[in-house]
Amino acid sequence: MAAQGAVLLKFMEIDYIALFVSDVLRSQIFYRDILGFRFEKPAKPDGAEGYSGKLKIGIYDRSWLPKLFGDRGKQIISGNPFLLSMTVDDLDQVYQQICDRQASMQEHLPINMIISPPAMMPWGQKILFLSDPDGNMLEIVQSSPSNNFSDDEIK
Numbered sequence: 844m845a846a847q848g849a850v851l852l853k854f855m856e857i858d859y860i861a862l863f864v865s866d867v868l869r870s871q872i873f874y875r876d877i878l879g880f881r882f883e884k885p886a887k888p889d890g891a892e893g894y895s896g897k898l899k900i901g902i903y904d905r906s907w908l909p910k911l912f913g914d915r916g917k918q919i920i921s922g923n924p925f926l927l928s929m930t931v932d933d934l935d936q937v938y939q940q941i942c943d944r945q946a947s948m949q950e951h952l953p954i955n956m957i958i959s960p961p962a963m964m965p966w967g968q969k970i971l972f973l974s975d976p977d978g979n980m981l982e983i984v985q986s987s988p989s990n991n992f993s994d995d996e997i998k
Contacts, residue, residue: 858897860899861901863908865905867889867903870977873975874902878929890907928984937983938983942957958972958973
């Protein structure tokens, strides 16, 4: 409910995500070759931009942080401040593809990115958790006819 006299904003849609990473090329390999994102140009040392469906994703070297955000950009990065979530029609098939791709990419990405294999969550979604080369948390969710849950279903 909007406060009295407040101006309501027109519906906004997220169309761009920026990730600040320690190695742009390694991250582009992960997002392109493991997850299937589309990159139309090769990565430059300081960044790359690509797409996941219609969503544009920028992968930038962490050296950009102080340039963009001043002193705040110099703060030590720790923890997992966000979760990038993607939806697929067949999670088991995507999981197998990721495992196969990961095995074939061990020379370039010698990490185990799978945090937990696909599992049914208490609220009824089937989810795979993984991380990118910088430890950013990702989830891939099995699409369902209705992902609108009431508060009672989540408890």
